[in-house]
Amino acid sequence: MKYILSLDEGTTSARAIIFGESGEILSTAQKEFTQFYPKAGWVEHDAEEIFNCQTEVARKAISELGISAGDITAIGITNQRETVVVWDKFTGKPICPAVVWQCRRTSDFCDRLKNDGMEDFFREKTGLLIDPYFSGTKLKWILDNVPYARHRAEKGELLFGTIDSWLVWKLTGGKSHITDFSNASRTMLFNIHTLCWDKEILKLFDIPESMLPEVTDSSGQLAVCHKNVFGSKIPICAIAGDQQSALFGQCCFEKGNVKNTYGTGGFMLMNTGDKASESKNGLVTTIAWGIDGRITYALEGSVFVAGALIQWLRDELGLVKTAAETESIARSVPDSNGVYIVPAFTGLGAPYWDHNARGAILGITRGANKANIIRAALEAIAYQTTDVLKAMEQDCGVELKEIKADGGASENNFLMEFQADILNCVVSRPKCVETTAMGAAFLAGLGAGVWRSADELKKINEPVISFEPKITESCRERLLCGWHKAVSKTMERD
Numbered sequence: 001m002k003y004i005l006s007l008d009e010g011t012t013s014a015r016a017i018i019f020g021e022s023g024e025i026l027s028t029a030q031k032e033f034t035q036f037y038p039k040a041g042w043v044e045h046d047a048e049e050i051f052n053c054q055t056e057v058a059r060k061a062i063s064e065l066g067i068s069a070g071d072i073t074a075i076g077i078t079n080q081r082e083t084v085v086v087w088d089k090f091t092g093k094p095i096c097p098a099v100v101w102q103c104r105r106t107s108d109f110c111d112r113l114k115n116d117g118m119e120d121f122f123r124e125k126t127g128l129l130i131d132p133y134f135s136g137t138k139l140k141w142i143l144d145n146v147p148y149a150r151h152r153a154e155k156g157e158l159l160f161g162t163i164d165s166w167l168v169w170k171l172t173g174g175k176s177h178i179t180d181f182s183n184a185s186r187t188m189l190f191n192i193h194t195l196c197w198d199k200e201i202l203k204l205f206d207i208p209e210s211m212l213p214e215v216t217d218s219s220g221q222l223a224v225c226h227k228n229v230f231g232s233k234i235p236i237c238a239i240a241g242d243q244q245s246a247l248f249g250q251c252c253f254e255k256g257n258v259k260n261t262y263g264t265g266g267f268m269l270m271n272t273g274d275k276a277s278e279s280k281n282g283l284v285t286t287i288a289w290g291i292d293g294r295i296t297y298a299l300e301g302s303v304f305v306a307g308a309l310i311q312w313l314r315d316e317l318g319l320v321k322t323a324a325e326t327e328s329i330a331r332s333v334p335d336s337n338g339v340y341i342v343p344a345f346t347g348l349g350a351p352y353w354d355h356n357a358r359g360a361i362l363g364i365t366r367g368a369n370k371a372n373i374i375r376a377a378l379e380a381i382a383y384q385t386t387d388v389l390k391a392m393e394q395d396c397g398v399e400l401k402e403i404k405a406d407g408g409a410s411e412n413n414f415l416m417e418f419q420a421d422i423l424n425c426v427v428s429r430p431k432c433v434e435t436t437a438m439g440a441a442f443l444a445g446l447g448a449g450v451w452r453s454a455d456e457l458k459k460i461n462e463p464v465i466s467f468e469p470k471i472t473e474s475c476r477e478r479l480l481c482g483w484h485k486a487v488s489k490t491m492e493r494d
């Protein structure tokens, strides 16, 4: 029996899942770690805590299965993307808290770059928009603000990495300082066409190249875990950013294949093959993965608040006790009774990119009740996804026929049905919705020779449920028209 250990390091928790050679989940362990909010709009993590949490859950998954570390054929790593860690090369200690992807501390600097007309410069090189979301301005912030950081980086004493690099560096006992193409493409420092760190951008941000990791394929014999960590040397055979990993786990291997993850946020990716398609509609161009030196690109649209809206109904409004009960409550009413919720809690992401927009509940009449509001929340998740899909269709000039869904909120059948209705396309959900961890396992298994072809992988994670559109075109148009009016209200300026 061959075992693959997938390390799924998310934004709020670290997970370890052991897959067998038929792709079945054999053992899982998960642990949450601390979120730090030192100022309004700032989000930080403790990188040491993340590493400890990740290794602890890995050990737990191994021991619960009753195997030893030496039985593991390969490790695959998938991670929260864009988050920045800077550490001392000699002591291995981070020099400051990790600056998390959600952190908005570089908003003003990003506004300045935009006012200076730098949007095209970054888009052409990195495929990205100028936004605090990506790593580059966060790294610059650390070098500008942590005492002596830039000086020490110039002397070659400091290393930078996204969470994948940090984990690999720690797992290999400081031997390998690497990242993969998918993670590098989220830093705003990597040229996705020449496949190199971009010297002009590094100069603009005053970032010494010596602190950046070497960029590798996403699958293959990438590094070896030091025997002191788990008691045995284990090859690390995959690294991929969480969304790209989910795209792989959903078997979106062909150009035009689309997946949407309904997690805390919503992330839609479309495989665009060997072409880096530029978006004219507020999406970003990114690298899906690099295998055998061949790059596959993707178009991506990120929605900041998806399942988090349901958490808000539960934790802040107290309208529900569990996320799951929203499904039956939404079904208890025929419609949202004209209520729309625009969850622009931290501004709007794709395709609007308005960080000043704020959330709103609109269209409330005397007859609107709790169930209408809950239904409107689930509908909002579907509407946001629809806006991203429409942008993708416009960018690629074809009408998409199917999207593959995953993530916690994809378990909600009402949401999936409404999504199919409002998109007017088939929404399918695979057997295993742990597609992020599965993608890393697939990439690692391919790298280690456990699996040999895409076809073999497709058989492992076939879609089991498909939701078909059922409403009329006029009904769809009416609902979408109301949604777009609501969105425009949240973007109005005084």
Ligand code: ADP
Pocket (backbone or CB within 6 Å): 010, 011, 012, 262, 263, 264, 265, 306, 307, 308, 309, 310, 311, 323, 324, 325, 326, 327, 407, 408, 409, 410, 411, 412
């Ligand atoms: P992440 O990996 O981003 O932490 P998950 O994929 O685990 O997120 O999904 C968790 C999110 O999904 C939460 O925001 C939760 O509110 C939402 N969620 C989970 N189950 C349901 C459900 N049955 N209906 C609606 N939302 C759900």
